[in-house]
Amino acid sequence: RDYEKEEEYLLKKHNIKVIPVSEVRKKGVESVVRSALLHLSNCDDIYVSFDVDSLDNSISRGTGTPVSNGLREREAEDLLATIMQNHKICCFEVTEVNPTLDKENLMAEIAFNILQRSVNILLVN
Template sequence: VREKGIEKIASAALEKLKDCEQIYISFDVDSLDSSISVGTGTPVPNGLTVEEAIQLNAELIKDKRVCCWEIVEVNPTLDTENTMAEAAFEVLETTTKSLVDNY
């Protein structure tokens, strides 16, 4: 994502799925950087920033073949400061806005 940019990565992913009639996006919060993903069982160093996740999901959701989108792996028992839930909600809110704006 950082080397090629969000638009190229989203475009490449959608190109690989060009023969699919429907696309189901499952956004795993484990992909976020470990400084953000404190409320998940598998934090990843050097993962996506919240802004990168927002941009990537907003770009992917523009494809008319997307039939479902979800966020997974938020674990409230590990998220004692509500950091992950707030980041996940920000991704959800912006992705939903992108969806509404493109339909």
């Protein structure tokens, strides 16, 4: 996704790991999730917040900040399904769905599918 200068500064200042979509596609879901979880290995609990604006703008029209070259729905589901298997995950949310921009509830349906699959995996673990 795109970053404003202020966001980029805060990401660097607080050592927040950013994994671009291109890296997910190049290295694969398992590899990038492993890398992200290694980065968080000193954390007792992990709170996962999934912003739908990380999805490609061809499917994320129901958000205020759609971005091109974002995640495909299946990529997002696979990423989150892999992350949710970690025992440190304590909370999960899906954010940035804007009903006033969501024609025909497409974004809400995609967000619900992602939420449902992720929570089902979280409950099993």
